[in-house]
Amino acid sequence: MRPLPRPRLSARERVAAFVDVLVHRRGGxxxxxWVQRAEACALPELRGYATGLRSDWDAVAAGVTHAWSSGQVEGQVNRIKMIKRQMSGRANPDLLRTRELADQ
Structure with a gap:
C-alpha cells in the first residue's frame, strides 16, 4: 500500500504559519x-517573498530574535511624513516645526 500524499498547504495556511513565527517570536x-518551505512551494508569490527575505537575512533574523524594536521611531517618521503630505508641498522646516509644536 502506497502512503497517501501530504496535502498541500494553502497560501492562507502558509501566511498564518509565518504570522505565528513573528507574533510568538519563535526565533531564527x-x-x-518557514523560508525553506516557502522557497520550495508552488506559489511564485511566496517564493519571491522568501527570496526577498534572504536578500537581507541578517536584518530579518535580528527582527525576529531581538527583543528591541525601532517601531516607535518608524511610527514617528510615518506621522511626520503624513503631515508633510497634508501640507501639499508647503512643508518647509520652519512651518513643519511650528505645526509640530502646536500639536503638542
Whole structure:
C-alpha cells in the first residue's frame, strides 16, 4: 500500500504559519524553516517573498530574535511624513516645526 500524499498547504495556511513565527517570536530556526518551505512551494508569490527575505537575512533574523524594536521611531517618521503630505508641498522646516509644536 502506497502512503497517501501530504496535502498541500494553502497560501492562507502558509501566511498564518509565518504570522505565528513573528507574533510568538519563535526565533531564527523557525523563521529559517518557514523560508525553506516557502522557497520550495508552488506559489511564485511566496517564493519571491522568501527570496526577498534572504536578500537581507541578517536584518530579518535580528527582527525576529531581538527583543528591541525601532517601531516607535518608524511610527514617528510615518506621522511626520503624513503631515508633510497634508501640507501639499508647503512643508518647509520652519512651518513643519511650528505645526509640530502646536500639536503638542
Amino acid at each position: 530556526a523557525a523563521l529559517e524553516a
